[in-house]
Amino acid sequence: MIKEDSVREVIEMARVEDIVGDYVNLRRRGQNMIGLCPFHNEKTPSFNVNPARNIYKCFGCGEGGDPVKFLMTLEQLSFPEAIRKIAARYNFKLEEVEVSEEVKEERREKESLLLVNEFARQFYEDQLYNTDEGKSVGLSYFKSRGFRKDVMQKFGLGYAPFKRDALFKAATAAGYKPEQLDKLGLIRNKKDFFFDRVMFTIHNLQGKPIAFAGRILKTNVKAPKYVNSPETEVYHKSDVLYGIYQARQSIRKLDNVYMVEGYTDVISLHQHGVTNVVATSGTSLTPGQARLVKRQTENVTLLYDGDKAGIKAALRGVDVLLIEGLNVRVVILPDGEDPDSYMQKVGTTAFEKFLVDSRRDFLFFKSDLLLEEAGDDVAARSEAIRSSISTLALVDDPLKRQGYVQQFSGRLGLEESLLINLVNTAVAERREKAKRDAEREARRRQRGPVGQRPARRQKEGYDHAPFPGTPPPNSAPAAAPPPKADSSDENWAGMEDMGWAGGGEEDGWGGPPDAYFGPEPGFGPDPGPAPSEDSLDRVGSPLILTGETYQELDLARLLIRHGSSHYDEEQHLSVGTFLTRNIADLLNDFDAPIARKVVLMVMEVSANELAPPPEFFLNHEDEKIRQLAIEATTKKYSMSPNWREKYDVILRQKLPEDNQRAYADNFLRIFRMEKIDRKCRENIAKIKELDRAGDEDGLILHLKVQQQLDQMRKELAAELGTVIL
Incomplete structure (x- = not known):
């Protein structure tokens, strides 16, 4: 394990023009350097390197960061691997912390x-x-x-x-x-x-x-x-795709990957210029393979034979891709053809044109196919609609799902309000099933191998990562350490520096503003312009910080300080990876842009189930991130007044330094409870509004939503050992 001092020295010595220059032909333009972006296909240079700030930025595709992130993104390296590669380039000898003989032996064996x-x-x-x-x-x-x-x-x-x-x-x-x-x-x-x-x-x-x-x-x-x-x-075949190594750079440049079935299909297409292609080797896709693809691109095109088996293969494999949030399209080749044979028959140019012209959004492809097969048979059409809705329910992004709903309404011949209810029901059922499966797996692990006595339940931990969006069950509460709050103008100014108030400053490029890891359209509320210090008073200032801002900043500090710590050593799962997976569905409701930014950074940087260490944030080019990292790593924890009163039971547990796993579990529970409470308040206000307006359909829908929210609150409260009103 590399010592923190060595990591810091490598980050300080790494020059962005050197590291990027090994892969990109750069030329001077004023104080900066430009070249063709290695992350996407372009003919006019939009890739900029700023030696003064030691960062790079592409104004075409938005990629940006420091030398370490460049290597991690381009070469698909983990953080330690990138540090080692930079150290080797500069002939710097890394100092490493002594690890156990067992770990050394395991590494040597591999x-x-x-x-x-x-x-x-x-x-x-x-x-x-x-x-x-x-x-x-x-x-x-x-x-x-x-x-x-x-x-x-x-x-x-x-x-x-x-x-x-x-x-x-x-x-x-x-x-x-x-x-x-x-x-x-x-x-x-x-x-x-x-x-x-x-x-x-x-x-x-x-x-x-x-x-x-x-x-x-x-x-x-x-x-x-x-x-x-x-x-x-x-x-581990479930985490491997054939050809991913040869295709990885092309996939990132073109922002799309073609998936075929066989080894020879990959090689033939690659030889003819279609290099962003991988093979599933004739097996059903797995979550591990879907996550592997997502690290390269969010766009997948399934390319299968035109016979019945090929179409069924396309239908089978898509679920895991949709669950991972990937955009899935499908191209079905003419009957009797495979990618290799059809390429040989029509030639490269015609084949590439066919791929572009013939690809269709998978959800629409599936619904049209099923409805066409059903014909006028009412029962068959109902089953086709149910199947289409169950697939649509796999799309977790609410904005994307809403877009599908609007278009599906006409395709399926359903009122949009009815379709929304059906989709919401399917989503709730899927999450409930995932939760039951997770609990069943937890009980199975606790029982141990067949023939042995059941293992005792451990009070402070949970032995595997739950399904994203559901809190882990059956573990005891632990202390949550939100920072000490202050209502002074000085404290508000600090919050403004950390990004709460939005704002911005010149990015030093002399061009478009730096969007690296910045807020994206459609994610979270716009906090608006920062109020001036003159407009703030000691009574009014704390009111601006209502909502979940304290808890969101607590989460950011936790990710910075303890994100790289082990949550589950056997699964090589870190605290940061565990937390970000389980709060991804809440990002739309974040009030503090800086907290959302840290969460997105951990999601982006995490590789091989590991999250970045504190040094990653302490040396980040964003000054606000560095300030937050300094605060997270130097200040002692103090309990947020809100959490202290509502969840005093957790004060009996140890701080995260001594109890990483239990702390992460309970922090997640409380964080989700706070967000659900907020949703309840918003939904109740909407119910009152609809009642006054006499909108019965809308009222029924939101009453059903309230029932689900209440059930979620009860389940979380039971796990926290609290009473809800």
């Missing part, structure tokens, strides 16, 4: 397994190009598919010879241990697992070989067409 896989990749490649068997069988097959040598080498294609111990003998002769080969699934009982097959290498996001797939070429044998490496310490 590194050694990756080295064994690299040896296997080289072995299969050598067999393909340098042996008579490989040339006549493997190389001739790849050439028949039209693959060029440079593309074959880029994807790590190879050949496993018919001899059953060829790899085993070569690897052991090179000094690799048989037990390592066995762990990776490369051998079984000292016999090669892959033999007489052409080989496809599966890489992780950093380009290291983690697994293999072998395709048999003979047609007269009873054997599976493809065999794959088993799950290992370095390969």
Whole structure:
């Protein structure tokens, strides 16, 4: 583990013009430097580097940050990996905190397994190009598919010879241990697992070989067409997509990824210029794969065969993508064609035009398809509508969902108010099911393996991250430490500096304002202009801070100070990742822009389930973020008066330094309770307004909403051990 002092030194020594200059051809323009943006496709430079402030900014796509963020975004590195890469560039020796022998051994084992896989990749490649068997069988097959040598080498294609111990003998002769080969699934009982097959290498996001797939070429044998490496310490198939390493930069530039089924489809499309493509390898998509895609882009286009199986595959895989908040489109190829064959038939230009012209929003594609199949059958049409609504309910973004509702109303032939009620019911049912599943899984884990006595319930923790939007059940309260409040003008001025009052200052670019991590349209209320100090008084000033501003700033401080701490070591889940996942649905209701900004930063920077350490915020280019970070890391905690009175039970627990997990759990509960209380107040006011106006339909809808809010309050209150009125 890298020492904090070393991290700080690396951040200070890293020059943005050096780091960016390794990837972008920069030229001077006044005090700044410009070049073509590496994050999106452009012909006119809009990518700016400001050496004086040590930051970069693209005014085309909005990407911006410091040298560390540049590497994390472009190379898809975690924060520690980016620090190590910068240190290596400047020949700086990092100081590391001593870790346990167990952790060291685990790291060494994973590194050694990756080295064994690299040896296997080289072995299969050598067999393909340098042996008579490989040339006549493997190389001739790849050439028949039209693959060029440079593309074959880029994807790590190879050949496993018919001899059953060829790899085993070569690897052991090179000094690799048989037990390592066995762990990776490369051998079984000292016999090669892959033999007489052409080989496809599966890489992780950093380009290291983690697994293999072998395709048999003979047609007269009873054997599976493809065999794959088993799950290992370095390969978890549910978190991997074939071709993601080769496609990652193109995906980010084009802000879209094409998903196909097979390995050869990826290679063929890549060779013909469609490089933003990955394969699901014929399996159903998983949440891990969806999150992997989301780190590159929010736009997914499913590209499947035109037969019934291809269409059903498209329908099956989309749910996890929608749940992760991705925008999903679909392109169905002509019947009997796959991406490779259709590309070969029509050529690259016509194929790319077909992809653009034929893609449709998945939700509309699904509803039109189901309604077309249903025809005039009333029962079938009702089922088609229910299925479409259940898919629409997977869209969590309320603005996006509202846009769909407006268009779906006409497509489905339903009144918009009725459709809203049906969608809200489906959303509530989905969240309730997710909560029940989470509770069931928690009970299963507490019981332990079959045949053992049930484990006792732990009072201060929760053993896995709940579904986003639902608080974790069954853990005892812990102390929440909002900062000490003051109603003086001086305190208000500090709040204004931290972004509460909106405001802004020149960004130093001499161009468009810096939008990096700034508020986005449609997110949260506009606080309006900051009041002048003359207009404030000691009675009026505290009233401006009503709402949940105190708690939102508490959340921001918690994310800064303890976000990188472990929430669940086994799952490699940090406190920051846990909290931001579970308050993402509340961002629209934030009052303090600076708090929302910190939450979005943690969401953006988090990689491999880890959140950024305090140094990330202490060295941020935004002065307001730095001020908040200094406050978060230097001042002692004091309880917010509001929380102190309402949730005094939590004062018996330890502070977060001593009890990270329980503290995060209970902070989340209280934070959500405060937001639900606010929603209740707003909804009750709306009910009164509708009652006075005589709007019965609207009144019924908001009464139903109130019932749901009341139920949520009761459940949270039970977990907090409080009484609600």
